[in-house]
Amino acid sequence: MREVPVSLGERSYPIQVGSGLLAGNEALARLAAGRMVAIVTDSNVAALHARTVADTLRPHAAALHEVVLPAGESNKTWETLNRIFDALLEARFDRDALLVAVGGGVVGDMAGFAAAVYQRGIEFVQVPTTLLAQVDSSVGGKTGINHPLGKNMIGAFHQPRLVLIDVDTLATLPDRELSAGLAEVIKHGAIADAGYFDAVAAALPALRAKDPAALAAAVARSCEIKASVVERDEREGGVRAILNFGHTFGHAIEAGLGYGEWLHGEAVGAGMVMAADLSRRLGLVDAAIAARLREAVAAAGLPVRGPGWPASRYVELMSVDKKARQGTPRFVLLDGLGAARVQRVDDAPLAETLAACSG
């Protein structure tokens, strides 16, 4: 088991990464001791990993409840969130209660947001069971729900007390979702560590074959990179924005197709290819680096082109993205391999990238 610390002052917490981590986990048992605890999970995960977590919690918690949400991004709504509030209030959960999110990014984002605002904030634990959630959404404290006019538009920064990542949970993950998670793994290398990018590119066959050692190594290093960025900018006032590499394009794709049509990681995969292409047009990276990124995205089993919309449709969709300032989207660009920068971009190179990388 490896432990990655996230250092955020009084909001610091550890991320444990390993195999067979959930059964009898001592950190989780200690945190739950004597408290009212609710496991929040979804209909896909309830019978699998949530049961293991429940067995770990049961001897220690003062009371143990389970809230099973309908699975899927299309349920990341206020109505579904409200099921958590209903359950907590019916069971008379107080401010000392603990939520434990067991599932993918949707469950983690919703349970985290429920914890952020239930009685103005209670503690929670993340037990991510998809690769995407393990390397991205479970680390850093971003929580929230979607609004019909935009993804994650309603939310809060609320740090978990503990993150437990058991790569064994990936054994049951569909291949398509595994690939989607690899988009964020590739991203971490691209924006922060060229050596890691090369290692990931070389390990893609092993990662796609769910080799436990390869997965644990990648998840741990990705969490380290994400944690170090979050530590420097907890509330996304500056450098944290580089974690959105590929996401301005990706969110436009997701919003334009309707949430759930493409997986988030698939949209980010194509979005990273677009962002690298744009970086090349602006002279920030050479063509070889843009090509290596595109090849890694393809080798991860992800799309390398966006939907065939006119550029104006992409621009329209991007202008409502919450990283936009005063309606002008800013882009995370590669600044060489292993580094990133955020800047506004002229219409002309953007239109060229959209024409070259979509359809």
Add this chain to the structure above:
Amino acid sequence: MREVPVSLGERSYPIQVGSGLLAGNEALARLAAGRMVAIVTDSNVAALHARTVADTLRPHAAALHEVVLPAGESNKTWETLNRIFDALLEARFDRDALLVAVGGGVVGDMAGFAAAVYQRGIEFVQVPTTLLAQVDSSVGGKTGINHPLGKNMIGAFHQPRLVLIDVDTLATLPDRELSAGLAEVIKHGAIADAGYFDAVAAALPALRAKDPAALAAAVARSCEIKASVVERDEREGGVRAILNFGHTFGHAIEAGLGYGEWLHGEAVGAGMVMAADLSRRLGLVDAAIAARLREAVAAAGLPVRGPGWPASRYVELMSVDKKARQGTPRFVLLDGLGAARVQRVDDAPLAETLAACSG
């Protein structure tokens, strides 16, 4: 104009208290300069004070929108909150946008919560126009909405950047609402400053007659007391709980009658009489102090008795209150006049108080 500082590190802000403060307010104009701004108000206040605030903002804001919510506690719901999100997203408000809440506690709580969670947090300003909001809800950063199973169960701590209190807005306030606000003014004296309690008790006729000097003095001193408590305990982990004097009983009354039947301050008025009676039974204050509190509540035009429910009904209603821990309600009690403590209470004296102070 008096300025009360609220010192919370990087979340510090000033409270301005005075007469004729809203027209051309410089602090508000500076804060709004060049930003997208939305005034959030309700159908009672839109044509009155919100117009003055809009006139102040218009020359400075990059864009100015107005969101008019239906008035009343019964509208403090997710559905009404969502109207704010809809308006902000339709107008493409980004993270640099500013909300300005103009209205009573319901508007302030909802606009503040909208600011807390819109795109994971934007800045906001409180312009409270009821006495209750001026001395209580606009100061301290508590925001939120109600849930069918409990008041303010969904919310966040989110500090405003500026609070503007113009006592002239009280000229249009119905007498019943003025009295409700006086409950909190009396509370501040009772829990923190015996001299202020006496001054308020003596000034009640002038306050009820809306004497501007008396109002400004009371509002400013109440804000000082509340600010000093909040500074010591921003997120209600300890001493801040004393601000809930009268509220455990009061919330039970509000929940049992259905929100909006009694005004919050009316329920707190009766609740404070109950809490003082309980303090007396526990030997923490003598009968004279409990009587002085009851007389002040009566002189403010507030009820001194709760609804005639059996004690078991009160206990049931109190056990879901969010200040309850593990289902056991804790009570804020007077510890002499001008001081307070929080503790659990045995069933017997509680039942005696409920029998003596209700029906």
